Amino acid sequence: MRAVTVAPGVPDSLRLDQDWPEPAAEEGAILVEALAVGICGTDQEIIEGHYGEAPPGQQRLVLGHESLGRVLEDPTGTLQAGDLVAGIVRHPDPLPCPNCSVDEWDMCRNGQYTEHGIKALPGFARDRWRVQPKFAVGLDPVLAPVGMLLEPASVVAKAWDHIERIGARSEWKPQSVLITGAGPIGLLAALLATQRGLSVHVLDRNTTGPKPDLVRALGATYHTETVGELDLEPDVVVECTGAPGVVLDVMCKVGPNGIVCLTGVSSGGRTIDFDAGALNRALVLENNVVFGSVNANRRHWDQAAEALARADQSWLGSLITRRVPVAEYARAYSSGGGEDIKVVLDFTA
The missing domain is CATH 3.40.50.720 (NAD(P)-binding Rossmann-like Domain)
Incomplete structure (x- = not known):
């Protein structure tokens, strides 16, 4: 399958891999088909080599932390096939610290948290990804065009x-x-x-x-x-x-x-x-x-999903100033002339 990847710490190592492995079962029970990922300044800084960390034992990191996908299968029954879903970016540290132990991973005290597409977890810029039920946020169907805004929200x-x-x-x-x-x-x-x-x-x-x-x-x-x-x-x-x-x-x-x-x-x-x-x-x-304030925990993702669903959907759609097909990934991660608000990498095009 396709995946947009970088070699963390190596400037301008961005590429589209055409034969990236299918997501490993241990990533989560819910299998998701990618619809889109949003692009932000964090992605640009990782591409420039300022930070980013590949998963243990790997040389490359799949980008993408602003996700939107559609459930292909969920044997846990948390979601149904066809549901819209976004994946929570940060996971608690393995120790865990006092905050991570009560699911306040956005307030992690020891810095050993992991993050999809940023730190030690593969991102969502790939054709399919998996997520644990705890980190899967179901979305109202009305958000199909704009659900990748959930992470910044x-x-x-x-x-x-x-x-x-x-x-x-x-x-x-x-x-x-x-x-x-x-x-x-x-x-x-x-x-x-x-x-x-x-x-x-x-x-x-x-x-x-x-x-x-x-x-x-x-x-x-x-x-x-x-x-x-x-x-x-x-x-x-x-x-x-x-x-x-x-x-x-x-x-x-x-x-x-x-x-x-x-x-x-x-x-x-x-x-x-x-x-x-x-x-x-x-x-x-x-x-x-x-x-x-940085990042968010589960209740904030749920609050954001409710806020977006209540918003004027036409207004939300206007925040997305460019939608770029995955095949043209390099254009998605390049400057749009200074008037871009949100650029989206489209996996359905």
């Missing part, structure tokens, strides 16, 4: 779950949220914010392309000025760019008792002249919280 669902848990420390009735960055994570964060009835503001530097209209279609406000120029004191900020200057600016922008959730990952190596004392003063005196 699960990240956002976790972010909102933790924002609301932190907010519960006091009498907290948030009204407004600022989301920085209008990529897939930012737009999905805006979607879940509108589903919560909040006044939503999205900041991005793009003035053309689909992003402004996608934000406005949610009933949200699109901004292109700097964070400091915004006439806004949000109750919540979801930071999705990882840009160091933006990260620091939103920490100062959030209102009293505010919560800043950082989902973007900075590359590091950049020094900024910044008044750390003033930031400390504001965080302390205004009871503000800044926290980071």
